[in-house]
Amino acid sequence: MENEYYVCTGCGLLCDDIEVELEDGKVSKVNNACLKGVARLKECNRPAECRIDGAPASLEDAIIEAARILKEADSPVLFGMGNSTSQAQKNAIEVAKRTGAYFDDTSSFCQGPVVEAILENKIRTCTLDEVKDKADVIVYWGADPSNSHPRHLSKYTYFPRGKERQRGWEEDRTAICIDVRKSDTATICGDKFYQIPPQADEELLNALANGLSGKVPKVSFGMGPKKILELANMLKKAEFGVICVGLGLVYSLEEIEPLVRLMDKLNEVSNFHLIPMVGQYNMRGSNHNLHEETGYINRVKFTGNDVEHGAHCSVVELLRARTVDAALIIGSDPMSSLPGSIAKELLDISVITIDPCNTLTSRKAKVSIPAATAGSECGGTAVRMDGVEVEFKAMTETDRMCDAEILERIMGEL
Amino acid sequence: MGFGQFLKAPEYDIKIITYRDIFQSTALESSGCGDEYAERSAVILLDKGDMKKMVLKDGRKAVLKNNFGRVVVHLRPSDYDEGHEGIGYMTNSPWSNALVSSETGGSGVPKFKMITASISDAKDEKVTSFDE
Amino acid sequence: MTNALEIYQLLPKTNCKQCGKATCMAFAAALLSREVVVDDCPPLKEDKFKENYEKLSEIITPAGEASESGMIVHTEKCIGCGNCVVACPVNVAEDPYGAGSGNAPTSDNVILRVEDGVVRLSNVSQCRRFGKNKILCNGCIVTCPTKAIEFV
Structure with a gap:
């Protein structure tokens, strides 16, 4: 098949494999994009x-x-x-x-503090292409990509085959979800879903950092040291880990420091990266x-x-x-x-x-x-959530x- | 007209957590001023036990109120496996934003995901419209 | 989700072979894959099995509504995330660098693809749950965040 691919501007994932059909100079069909992307690329009502x-x-x-x-x-x-x-x-x-x-x-009032920490080299990051090729442990924290960035798991993080992840998601990758509610993404993560109370993110960040330092991790809510250590060990054993940070985590932190500390700790004992789940x-x-x-x-x-x-x-x-x-x-x-x-x-x-x-x-x-x-x-360039610049061209003409x-x-x- | 008409509907305190829903976001892409967007946004999902306790029924409407605003939204039970007593869920929208505090402590970031409000039966009141 | 055992429980369990199958369990499996219809079991039509007959007729929706492999996509629940497209082992085998690698399908042989924001089926006869050597593959079901895919 000879295909011309376009870029979807529906969210910060900027999917670059979109096929479109035109009718009377307008986008009539959009293939490979998610529901939200299709709505963006077709004309607004x-x-x-x-x-x-x-x-x-x-x-x-x-x-x-x-x-x-x-x-x-x-x-x-x-x-x-x-x-x-x-x-x-x-x-x-x-x-x-x-x-x-x-x-x-x-x-x-969204991902600013996280992007700032990345651009100031306070937090280690990587590209989504690297995640696809290498990542074995993927953490969604306060994020529900199934609703915000529907193709996040299928295009880059969990389901696709990548260069060093050839055996498929069941064998090659672990997806973990930490959230205050059992979101659609949490459902996919199955028994790797860790539910925490609202505003408890900082406590868990600190507890995980403690767990990784060999201390007994304690939190004030119903998650025992054993469960926290189980999570800490999964992170520790990662060959290539990534934490995808959603607004749930960003909004519950007064300061970004506890997240920076956990990332530092993770990179002492393991190999971890962070990607902000940028919306627009x-x-x-x-x-x-x-x-x-x-x-x-x-x-x-x-x-x-x-x-x-x-x-x-x-x-x-x-x-x-x-x-x-x-x-x-x-x-x-x-x-x-x-x-x-x-x-x-x-x-x-x-x-x-x-x-x-x-x-x-x-x-x-x-x-x-x-x-x-x-x-x-109209065409132009944009920066994907992971910092990669993406060029895109117009699909139709307009006055x-x-x-x-x-x-x-x-x-x-x- | 029932006797209840003359009584003030009882009020309960709840916390509201906002979340994203793809069908609602998709409706926003089509038109943020459209009916479908309103239909999918002006909703609060409550714990089933809470609904029973507060004598609020599925399909009815609720008044959500605090110092920052007041909205009337549809009322539905959530389908989470685990209970979430005292917590209601709303998608991110003008309806939830109407209740977000204007207090930021000078940080520039409103507390979008942690709203406290009172909830009561809306009786015959219409769902709040931002589309006039 | 219905499985063969659940169907078996509703059958007469007499292994009478009137349907042409060796056992009621075999008939149950055949029902599940829509090889046979409920009416192919004569004893079921007797009065004492009336309730079971009705239950089975309800569970075993006519194949016309589903694809040949029994796959149903509830399009109103589908969000077009493509998890199933990428996870489907047939898609991976037929199109490892397209669908299998998270990208737009590049082969006409894939079973699942996303069109206009919703998953569409094609070549369903290649689905691992179909035909003689079928297995109970559930790659597209467990990866779906909204339970939009079902097999009957």
């Missing part, structure tokens, strides 16, 4: 409209109005980025620099691009040649403290994804959205600019502009 103050407008006018808002704002913020191409992210950084804006992305297809790209430019992965403010950084520059704190008076939101829907008590602050400031679909945020926005969907309608170009045009008006 409610595409965004070009509007200013709720009234239909031309793209030209919307871009001029967006630039005017950013120029006149005392303290604008650029936010989103997870669903944008790397080029769009770079253009957004330029817009932020020019307008003296805050710049933050969704990793700010290019959230990690935004971290990389900003890191290259400023040394920080997110949460910055540009002032002249200076860059300020810290939690106070995060989109959540900016809205909470009402620091900003305008927001340019790219490929993100904070009205849905932020706590309602914080998102409501967006109603009081001038919001510009750039998005392929109609969202709760775009409908409340002062200016809504429709963009082409990356992956199906809608890509987000990178829209940002370039806004820049031109500034």
Whole structure:
């Protein structure tokens, strides 16, 4: 079979073996992608409209109005980025620099701390291709890829044959799940599922580190030392281990240090790596691009040649403290994804959205600019959850502009 | 009209943990403003024992309320093997986010996965809509 | 999931051979693989087995609804993760570097593939649960996170 493969932009896994069929210039069938990916690559039911103050407008006018808002704002913020191409992210950084804006992305309240630790070499990582070829022990901690990244186990970690894993999953690999509930992924892991109470992750991280140091591991909940040592021994015996960290673990840790300590300990006695289960297809790209430019992965403010950084520059704190008076939101829907008590602050400031679909945020926005969907309608590059750069091409033609170009045009008006 | 109409529905405290559901995420990809997304998001899954104790019935609706917000969602028993007394599960969505605390301790990260709220029978109230 | 033993329990257990099989157990196995139908057992139609007959008719859904190997995909539960596609031993044998390695299938001989987000069957006669040398392979069932695959 002669096949042309495309890349799915449905999540941070960026599956690169997607086949599509077109009908009337639109994607009509998507093969090999999961359910969520198919929904992403087919057109959304409610595409965004070009509007200013709720009234239909031309793209030209919307871009001029967006630039005017950013120029006149005392303290604008650029936010989103997870669903944008790397080029769009770079253009957004330029817009932020020019307008003296805050710049933050969704990793700010997702996988940010983990990606930061990886980029600062505090945590050892590896690529998913290495996992496929070598990994024998795979741990999902606070992650349920069956629902968030459906092909994670089948394409890279557990089920595929790899160079050094030729005998199949039953013999060659062990998948372990640690979570507060028996998720679909936990079900697949069978008796290698370790259920813990909410907020008990740090305790188990420390107990495992103790177990690996030859101490008796103790926790305050119903998991005996024997069970913890059994888990610790599985990790210790790994030839090539990987911990895939989900938001369940990230959200339950006040600090990333206990995770770093366990990884250090594991690498004294074993061979372990960590991969963040990044949700949006290019959230990690935004971290990389900003890191290259400023040394920080997110949460910055540009002032002249200076860059300020810290939690106070995060989109959540900016809205909470009402620091900003305008927001340019790219490929993100904070009205849905932020706590309602914080998102409501967006109603009081001038919001510009750039998005392929109609969202709760775009409908409340002062200016809504429709963009082409990356992956199906426009190409570019993105960074996969494991840090590997992936190039992708468009599947169809469109008269809608890509987000990178829209940002370039806004820049031109500034 | 039953006598119950005039009584305030009893309230119970619960913790809510949010999770991802692929069918709900898929509905979001199609349209975050659509009916299917609302249908799959505005739901709380409760422990079967809790439902009995709180005299809440499958298929009815519940009011979830705390200092940060109030939503009406569908009520269903969860199908986990193990009980989870006092804990309800909701997918990540505007409905769960309506209850997330605005207190972050300045960290920039809201406590998305640990929500405390009160739950009570919603009687005839309609499920909260964010789609006006 | 139904197995041959469960079916056997509902049969007359007299080994009367009227069905053409040597034993009731053999008939049970044949029923499971849809080689025969419930009506092929004459004693079952007697009044005293009425309840068992009805139960069996319920368990043994007509082959028309399932594939020839008895495989049913509940498409409304399938999430298109492809675990079954990659784990299926026939897929691995037919397409080791495509489906067997986690990638898009590159062979027309695979049994399972994901189309439009849902698993689709083809070449089911190659399924290890089918035909004369069948074995109770469950590679696609135990790897499914949503219990979307079932054999009847």
